[in-house]
Amino acid sequence: MISKFQKHLSQNLSFLAHKKLLLAISGGIDSMVLLDLFRKSGFEIAIAHCNFQLRGQESDGDQAFIENYSKKNNIPLFVTQFDTKAFAEDFKLSIQVAARELRYKWFYELLESNQYDYVLTAHHADDNIETFLINLSRGSGLEGFTGIPVQNDKTVRPLLPYSRDEILEYAKENSIEWHEDSSNASDKYLRNKIRQEIVPVLKSLNPNLLSSFQNTVENLQQSMSLVDDASRIVYRKVVLDEENQKKINLKELLQLPNYKAYLYQWLNPFGFKAWNDIYNLVESQSGKQIFSDGFKLLKDREYLILSPQTEIDREEKYWIEENQEQVNFHLKLSFCKISSIGTTTNTTIFVDQNKLKYPLVLRRWEEGDVFYPLGMNGKSKKLSKFFKDEKFSLIDKENTLLLCSENQIVWVVGIRQDERFKIETTTKQIIQIALQE
Structure with a gap:
């Protein structure tokens, strides 16, 4: 796998060459294989480890394991601890979303403060299909079915072409040690249920599932590109950008036979979820509003007006x-x-x-x-x-x-x-x- 991996880097991720890389390492098998591959490939790397304090002594054991590994192999290490439960409660987030927000904020702070170029995570092909199925079960627009991106800003995922089985085989062949996260066995998380109950059935029906899935994702990505192009062209005709708001011209919008699709493309990045309410807003009376976490959408005569949601002190x-x-x-x-x-x-x-x-x-x-x-x-x-x-x-x-x-x-x-x-x-x-x- 090492030669295949290095070929993948040179052909598809050549921009990583001669860069300072920060590897997000949890201690699990995926991240430890990622670490081993990059260590053997001669890159300048450092380790970033988050202790989310969710599994008591097990979380502390993961941290000690990473600290020992970095010391033994002389690799720079950054460690932080989060009170993830408190953060989730304060901001009314799920534990998974809270952990994701905390770690990526910290990763990007490390990139800036220590002059690293990219943060690398160990997402792989099985993660990709699990994410696809999660989005399918919850309901998603086309963007939810285009797969985990190989690169998103400064975040890069070099293991996406590789399956969980390939990673496990490499770990065994190279005597790589890792820590198993006990929460991966819990059936209270949707991802675990999909991983343990649904994906094995799909693989039994189609032994080439991951390869077929990759072809599907590539086709959907091309379709998404067409959607983005059309959305930008129509946006210029229908939406007026002002300093602190966007005004969607309803007369122009309603001339489009598939106007709901355009509204979804334009408003989804602003955190809106109640799509039927938004579509109904088009025909509602002036003054009605719909809110996302940070924005509001107002029906005002011939416009839908999108603006930041701010608290106005009337007594000020x-x-x-x-x-x-x-x-x-x-x-x-x-x-x-x-x-x-x-x-x-x-x-x-x-x-x-x-x-x-x-x-x-x-x-x-x-x-x-x-x-x-x-x-x-x-x-x-x-x-x-x-x-x-x-x-x-x-x-x-x-x-x-x-x-x-x-x-x-x-x-x-x-x-x-x-x-x-x-x-x-x-x-x-x-x-x-x-x-x-």
């Missing part, structure tokens, strides 16, 4: 003192005394300083707010009605700030000035207030 306020020239509170404002006025715009207004009562206040809008829009000849308007007439989305309204003098609105910032504070022929002192980019 910022006071502005007289003679203050700069403000940086969610946006940037400048205050400047001038002798003559220019043109009032959405981003620059001119007010009579003598009409202002300090300190001024920047705050969020509230139900019941009323102002006198400049240009409406002194007529008042509820801010909620103004937003409706201006076709503000829920997100636009959430992000709107008001500049106020006592209880009176001076400016719906970046939108419209209030008539009561405009420059008159009797004005003696003029303040220019500008919204900075």
Whole structure:
């Protein structure tokens, strides 16, 4: 296997040559074979071992085993311990997901702090088919059936072409020691059930299962490439990218006979799961929202608006003192005394300083707010009605700030000035207030 492995590296992973490699080693058979292969192939390597403290003395025994191995073979070693259960409980994650997040975050910190180029894991062909079947059982888009990637950013998986049987045979032939993880025998994990009960049946039906599966994965990867190409082309026609949000034009979207597939491709990376709710959102009334862990999707008239999910403190306020020239509170404002006025715009207004009562206040809008829009000849308007007439989305309204003098609105910032504070022929002192980019 060693010559076959080295040929695989030179033909398919040649970018690893002359690089500093960090090997993720648990102490199990797969990772110990990976370690042996790279040690014998002359690469500059180091070991990274995570003790997840999930199996008591067994976890500590794995750590001691790796420490002894690295010392005996003079290989640099990095070890860390995680309180995995506490992390899983704090962030409401499964143990498996918590362990994955913890280890990969640590691996990438090691790469950066110690100038290693790649982290290598011991995933192999059987892991690949198990992952495929897990995704099949849970329901997945096409990307869930394209296999574990050989490379994902700085993570590389050199053993993917090799089966569990090949790895076991190599370990026995080369007298490689390893520690067996007792949790691999537990039937409470879905992966173990698939490994122990389903894959053996499939292999009995087709002795060449892994080879056939690899052909299937390659075909699906090519299909996925076509999907990605089509998705990018249509995206440019249907989605408007703005600074903090993406706006999906529903009129354009609904002209597509398979629009649900495009919505899935565009929104899946943002953690959405309730796909039927999302598809129904297209036809729902304005104002309805669907949330993922970090994002929200809002139906707003002719658009679906995707934006980060943020906690907005409605009571948050910022006071502005007289003679203050700069403000940086969610946006940037400048205050400047001038002798003559220019043109009032959405981003620059001119007010009579003598009409202002300090300190001024920047705050969020509230139900019941009323102002006198400049240009409406002194007529008042509820801010909620103004937003409706201006076709503000829920997100636009959430992000709107008001500049106020006592209880009176001076400016719906970046939108419209209030008539009561405009420059008159009797004005003696003029303040220019500008919204900075």
